Amino acid sequence: MLNEVNKSIMKGIATINFKGGVGKTTITWLLARYASEKRGKKILLIDTDAQMSLTTAAMAQKPFDLLVRDWYKDKHKGSAYTIANLIKSYSTNENKIQLLDPRSLIYPLTPSLSLIPSTEEMYGLEYNLEYQRNKYFFRDLIKKIGRKKTYDYIFFDCSPNFSPISCSVLNYASLYLVPVNPDPFGRLALKTMTNVLSKKIDQIKKKKFGVFMNKVNYFRNKPDRQASDNWTSLKAFKDYPKDIAIEFWNANIPDRAVIPRSIMSPTLLEAKNADPKIQSSINKLWDQLSGGASTDD
Numbered sequence: 598m599l600n601e602v603n604k605s606i607m608k609g610i611a612t613i614n615f616k617g618g619v620g621k622t623t624i625t626w627l628l629a630r631y632a633s634e635k636r637g638k639k640i641l642l643i644d645t646d647a648q649m650s651l652t653t654a655a656m657a658q659k660p661f662d663l664l665v666r667d668w669y670k671d672k673h674k675g676s677a678y679t680i681a682n683l684i685k686s687y688s689t690n691e692n693k694i695q696l697l698d699p700r701s702l703i704y705p706l707t708p709s710l711s712l713i714p715s716t717e718e719m720y721g722l723e724y725n726l727e728y729q730r731n732k733y734f735f736r737d738l739i740k741k742i743g744r745k746k747t748y749d750y751i752f753f754d755c756s757p758n759f760s761p762i763s764c765s766v767l768n769y770a771s772l773y774l775v776p777v778n779p780d781p782f783g784r785l786a787l788k789t790m791t792n793v794l795s796k797k798i799d800q801i802k803k804k805k806f807g808v809f810m811n812k813v814n815y816f817r818n819k820p821d822r823q824a825s826d827n828w829t830s831l832k833a834f835k836d837y838p839k840d841i842a843i844e845f846w847n848a849n850i851p852d853r854a855v856i857p858r859s860i861m862s863p864t865l866l867e868a869k870n871a872d873p874k875i876q877s878s879i880n881k882l883w884d885q886l887s888g889g890a891s892t893d894d
């Protein structure tokens with residue numbers, strides 16, 4: 598029996614997999630745009646990865662590219678109001694969020710989609726922080742931002758490793774979105790990650806893991822043999838830690854070259870000849886994560 602997650606607090610969503618390159622950033626970006634554009638939700642995106650992939654995607658969006666770049670260079674990095682500096686000051690100043698107004702970290706991309714960008718300074722930070730000292734950083738930051746009044750969902754893009762920064766994200770978020778690829782390593786990666794998190798994250802019993810496949814090849818309109826075999830073995834595996842709630846969602850995001858291209862030109866996915874499977878799988882994933890549809894079993 599899965600534990601019940603209170604929907605009213607299921608608003609912080611972390612995309613996580615310790616395995617790199619599975620599509621965390623891509624899915625976070627597609628979902629956030631989908632939720633804000635198609636479902637009328639107010640979304641805050643937080644890039645916590647020093648690779649800055651999500652930040653780069655946001656900066657590439659027309660017609661915002663120049664505006665975001667200017668803001669990023671002058672107001673954000675120029676004024677030193679960056680998430681990295683805030684984390685640094687939090688860890689040295691009795692865990693206080695020192696900025697007068699943390700909203701100055703936030704760049705509005707559209708009226709319903711905003712971003713807290715990452716900076717490359719996050720790289721050095723990860724190695725100098727203490728887990729215990731920083732574990733409630735994001736909880737305290739969001740409290741200060743006043744998320745209840747402002748956003749329906751906060752999406753965090755995490756790096757592919759377990760650092761004090763991702764630990765702090767995971768202590769705050771109540772839903773972990775876990776993309777896996779249909780390859781034989783997915784199951785081991787999921788087992789390892791759930792084992793680590795069940796030991797390191799507070800109140801892990803109250804969190805929900807939503808696992809789904811990304812980069813699925815289709816044959817006759819269904820996931821091909823490799824994808825369906827991997828999915829079956831992922832679901833049948835019995836040795837995930839007992840105290841965590843995992844749901845397996847059959848959204849099956851297809852492997853399509855247009856998906857990477859759409860990061861730079863989002864309208865590609867909406868073109869008349871675009872593959873309807875992409876939209877329908879994102880739609881399904883949204884229904885599953887927002888609690889509007891049943892899980893795979």
Ligand SMILES: Nc1ncnc2c1ncn2[C@@H]1O[C@H](COP(=O)(O)OP(=O)(O)OP(=O)(O)O)[C@@H](O)[C@H]1O
Pocket residue numbers: 616617618619620621622623624646648650755756757811812813850851852853854856857
């Ligand atoms: N459904 C898809 N179809 C085709 N290509 C995809 C799909 N999803 C992701 N990709 C591509 O796979 C690569 C890795 O994706 P992405 O950067 O989103 O992964 P990630 O898990 O965030 O990586 P990292 O662990 O480095 O943060 C990128 O080139 C991306 O464009």
Ligand SMILES: [Mg+2]
Pocket residue numbers: 621622623646650754755756
């Ligand atoms: Mg990424």
